[in-house]
Amino acid sequence: MTSPAASASPAPNAYGLSVVTDVAAYQQQTQLNPDTRLVNLKEAIHDVQLDIRYATAANVLGEPLYTTAAAFLRTPAVAALQQVQAALAAEGVGLLVFDAYRPYSVTVRFWDRIQDETYAAPPWRGSRHNRGCSVDVALVDASGQPLLMPTDFDDLTPVAHACYEPVTAEVRRNRALLLDTMAAHGFLNYAAEWWHFDFGRWVEFDLLDIPFEQLQQFPSTR
Numbered sequence: 001m002t003s004p005a006a007s008a009s010p011a012p013n014a015y016g017l018s019v020v021t022d023v024a025a026y027q028q029q030t031q032l033n034p035d036t037r038l039v040n041l042k043e044a045i046h047d048v049q050l051d052i053r054y055a056t057a058a059n060v061l062g063e064p065l066y067t068t069a070a071a072f073l074r075t076p077a078v079a080a081l082q083q084v085q086a087a088l089a090a091e092g093v094g095l096l097v098f099d100a101y102r103p104y105s106v107t108v109r110f111w112d113r114i115q116d117e118t119y120a121a122p123p124w125r126g127s128r129h130n131r132g133c134s135v136d137v138a139l140v141d142a143s144g145q146p147l148l149m150p151t152d153f154d155d156l157t158p159v160a161h162a163c164y165e166p167v168t169a170e171v172r173r174n175r176a177l178l179l180d181t182m183a184a185h186g187f188l189n190y191a192a193e194w195w196h197f198d199f200g201r202w203v204e205f206d207l208l209d210i211p212f213e214q215l216q217q218f219p220s221t222r
Contacts, residue, residue, distance in 0.1 A: 099134075
């Protein structure tokens with residue numbers, strides 16, 4: 001099967017990876033296949049809550065990594081996440097998004113500081129976040145208050161593993177609701193991080209290193 005992005009594959013970088021860095025090449029891909037578009041989550045799912053830690057210093061690296069507090073995913077991943085949000089609404093809760101599409105250069109910065117493949121994707125592989133197909137999420141109640149989960153976001157300890165025990169009954173219930181609802185709509189959990197989910201079609205999409213600011217200039221992201 002041909003990847004939807006295959007028509008505009010760039011030359012390999014220093015690590016041997018093809019990463020789309022040219023916004024014109026990205027725009028060409030979206031014109032050839034609308035599934036490759038990165039969609040602004042807040043504009044597609046109006047009631048989703050955002051807590052983009054990487055736009056602040058309140059994250060595992062202690063410094064801002066994004067200049068804009070926004071979240072983007074590929075078009076089919078957004079459609080699946082809309083279904084997740086609707087299913088959660090029936091339970092009286094909703095999604096809290098910490099991160100989604102992540103430019104490849106930010107993944108390189110993570111690796112330079114963390115260098116542990118359990119918690120950071122190496123630059124010679126790249127991250128599914130770089131493909132616009134991973135999302136980091138938790139749950140909020142009907143008033144927008146976060147529900148109790150096993151740890152805070154980006155807790156790089158075994159307690160953050162999706163099957164870690166012991167946890168309280170409330171935490172176990174919330175974690176199970178998140179894991180089960182995401183799985184029911186095509187998102188696969190990364191077992192070392194209860195908050196991290198990969199859209200099942202991630203392999204179809206190129207790695208990207210397009211800044212948020214450039215994405216926001218295109219109506220196709222809104």
